[in-house]
Amino acid sequence: MTFGNLRTLNRFYSANNYTKIPRVCIVGAGPAGFYAAMHLTKNIQCKIDLIEKLPVPFGLIRYGVAPDHPEVKNVINQFTKVAQRPEVNFYGNVTLGKDITLNQLRQHYDAVLLTYGAEKDKTLGIENENAKNVIGARHFVGWYNGLPSNKDLEIDLSCDTAAILGQGNVALDVARILLSPIDELRKTDITEHALNILAGSKIKQLYLIGRRGPLQVAFTIKELREQLKLRDCKTVWRPEDFQNVINEVPNLPRPRKRITELMLKSLNENETCSISNNTKMFKPIFFRSPKKFIINDKNNVTGIELTCNKLEGENWESQKCIPTDEIEVVNCGLVFRSIGYKSIKADEDVPFSNGLVLNERGCVIDEANELGKLYVAGWLGTGPVGVILHTMGNAFQVAKTICDDLKNKADYSKSGFAEFKDIVKDKTDIVDWEGWQKIDKFEIEEGKKRGKPREKICSVEKIIEIAKSEFNIVKDNS
Amino acid sequence: MFRTVKNLSCSKFRYLLRFNDLGSNCIDSKRIVPFSTSSLALKDEKVKVCFVLNDGKRLEAEAKIGDTLLDVVVNNDLNIEGYGACEGTLTCSTCHVILKQEDYDRLPEEPSDEERDMLDLAYGLTDTSRLGCQITLTKDLDGLEIIVPETINDARS
Numbered sequence A: 001m002t003f004g005n006l007r008t009l010n011r012f013y014s015a016n017n018y019t020k021i022p023r024v025c026i027v028g029a030g031p032a033g034f035y036a037a038m039h040l041t042k043n044i045q046c047k048i049d050l051i052e053k054l055p056v057p058f059g060l061i062r063y064g065v066a067p068d069h070p071e072v073k074n075v076i077n078q079f080t081k082v083a084q085r086p087e088v089n090f091y092g093n094v095t096l097g098k099d100i101t102l103n104q105l106r107q108h109y110d111a112v113l114l115t116y117g118a119e120k121d122k123t124l125g126i127e128n129e130n131a132k133n134v135i136g137a138r139h140f141v142g143w144y145n146g147l148p149s150n151k152d153l154e155i156d157l158s159c160d161t162a163a164i165l166g167q168g169n170v171a172l173d174v175a176r177i178l179l180s181p182i183d184e185l186r187k188t189d190i191t192e193h194a195l196n197i198l199a200g201s202k203i204k205q206l207y208l209i210g211r212r213g214p215l216q217v218a219f220t221i222k223e224l225r226e227q228l229k230l231r232d233c234k235t236v237w238r239p240e241d242f243q244n245v246i247n248e249v250p251n252l253p254r255p256r257k258r259i260t261e262l263m264l265k266s267l268n269e270n271e272t273c274s275i276s277n278n279t280k281m282f283k284p285i286f287f288r289s290p291k292k293f294i295i296n297d298k299n300n301v302t303g304i305e306l307t308c309n310k311l312e313g314e315n316w317e318s319q320k321c322i323p324t325d326e327i328e329v330v331n332c333g334l335v336f337r338s339i340g341y342k343s344i345k346a347d348e349d350v351p352f353s354n355g356l357v358l359n360e361r362g363c364v365i366d367e368a369n370e371l372g373k374l375y376v377a378g379w380l381g382t383g384p385v386g387v388i389l390h391t392m393g394n395a396f397q398v399a400k401t402i403c404d405d406l407k408n409k410a411d412y413s414k415s416g417f418a419e420f421k422d423i424v425k426d427k428t429d430i431v432d433w434e435g436w437q438k439i440d441k442f443e444i445e446e447g448k449k450r451g452k453p454r455e456k457i458c459s460v461e462k463i464i465e466i467a468k469s470e471f472n473i474v475k476d477n478s
Numbered sequence B: 001m002f003r004t005v006k007n008l009s010c011s012k013f014r015y016l017l018r019f020n021d022l023g024s025n026c027i028d029s030k031r032i033v034p035f036s037t038s039s040l041a042l043k044d045e046k047v048k049v050c051f052v053l054n055d056g057k058r059l060e061a062e063a064k065i066g067d068t069l070l071d072v073v074v075n076n077d078l079n080i081e082g083y084g085a086c087e088g089t090l091t092c093s094t095c096h097v098i099l100k101q102e103d104y105d106r107l108p109e110e111p112s113d114e115e116r117d118m119l120d121l122a123y124g125l126t127d128t129s130r131l132g133c134q135i136t137l138t139k140d141l142d143g144l145e146i147i148v149p150e151t152i153n154d155a156r157s
């Protein structure tokens, strides 16, 4: 670029500093936050500040998506392009409700979009749930994915049988990580501490327990197909769980039909598949709800008492499970609870009910007229359901509403983050995008030493240290 | 300020490369173009496709034979929001497209089980839905019109 060009640009941008443009704050740098920012940058001239609790971006793409699914994480490349746009700023290690209040944000922005997700595991509320080796699936996921708050998870893999309560995709992720041959995992960015413990695992048999029947499973067909194809692992269904299922198949909508057919096909193959000594067993069980955990005198879980259910109702979609008097006991030394998540009320002013931010198609209705408008997108607004694709659709939709509202607004007088950056700075070490790039580079280099695509740093202090360091981020280009 | 200018100059640079004939062949093409191919032959291998967006907007593009629809979107920088999140690895279905029945029927390959698995997640799935990253352009497909369905969902609280 010539010097003349640069001067024109300079003028262009400094001129812009004086023109008032809308300022938008997005709270939570997961897929919902990035997709909303993507839509805004393409459709309206505005300044976007993306604040994030963790010192690193991408939310569940980094800390949820399984390490053996690196392709899913390619979306990070699209998010990175968004973050590198001049009108977008990333401020990591800034927590809503701790370093900054919702009220402060709404005073300084024309629009505030909450996209801080649903991070808490739902609990069952049954007897002995706090026994040792009863583990929230999300904590286990955080542990193998390097989430700092989960790095010291206590887990004992020395028993031969484990059970997962719940039949969604996260349950299948957990199952796959436990049942995959360890050398498959070594090639991934799974954390070293998890790899070491998984390498010593004695688990040979894994139950996947669901309340309702095969027609109601929440996992998707891709994940099931992958599980069925897993090396050295045999899937064993209970034929009695599939009574009548075949009669329903012709009337199901395509996605439900295909997944049901795949289960039936696998059920019929059950007999023919050969078993060797190191074959692991994957055993889905339907129509069972956990009643209580059975423990020994050391407070270790040794089994689950399950209530047998029957389904009532005509339509497979709305069938309800009704408990019977029958009980089944499954013996196991390790249990994962994977029955869903809930959001938390991050700040006292967040209008919150039933684990969600109350909203009307993304708009949070309240009376505070003089404050910036409040919106919500992603799992915080929709509930923790669906995959990235669905989060994307929702984020675009809410961002479109924000655009429309901003275009109708007469004047923009808010000053954005600059105004109170100094206040926040005293409370926390802000990590900006350049800081993240250093961390990224560092992790990739650490990974190389171990033949992995990345070795995540699992300590917040260490991450911040690297972000602040002189670690050279442009080495590769030289 | 400095960062702003730096970023801009980068994208400007990329822009220049992309639209510079010499540059584009070595940067954008994933396949190795035989050295002997004359420019005339290369021209012959181009087809026209048109993406019709949900709001009626039409995005026309020239494409090389052998490119996938995802390649076309990426190489031409077509503004289709969120398209191709997983970069063609069959794990996102953001590249969902709907074809006319006759176009669907004349595609050389049927969707694989894996493609159907991903399609099952898409909104507005139809009998002539495909994933753009799995459709490879042939000479025969010149003039193909592709509908890009809405990605917005109905999830409400």
Ligand SMILES: Cc1cc2nc3c(=O)[nH]c(=O)nc-3n(C[C@H](O)[C@H](O)[C@H](O)COP(=O)(O)OP(=O)(O)OC[C@H]3O[C@@H](n4cnc5c(N)ncnc54)[C@H](O)[C@@H]3O)c2cc1C
Pocket (backbone or CB within 6 Å): A027, A028, A029, A030, A031, A032, A033, A051, A052, A053, A054, A057, A058, A059, A060, A061, A063, A064, A065, A066, A069, A072, A094, A095, A096, A097, A115, A116, A117, A118, A119, A141, A170, A173, A346, A377, A378, A379, A380, A385, A386, A387, A388, A389, A391
């Ligand atoms: C274990 C797991 C695996 C998954 N795997 C897949 C998959 O393979 N493919 C797929 O398509 N989908 C997958 N999903 C679904 C996908 O992750 C979600 O659709 C998506 O991440 C939801 O996006 P979000 O932005 O709403 O929430 P999140 O991704 O959770 O992002 C929220 C962000 O907000 C931040 N935050 C939280 N509190 C605060 C605060 N107080 N202040 C500031 N920031 C805050 C969080 O740190 C986080 O970065 C998976 C989900 C889980 C749980």
Ligand code: FES
Pocket (backbone or CB within 6 Å): B070, B083, B084, B085, B086, B087, B088, B089, B090, B091, B092, B093, B094, B095, B118, B131, B132, B133, B134
């Ligand atoms: S680009 Fe992801 S499935 Fe086609």
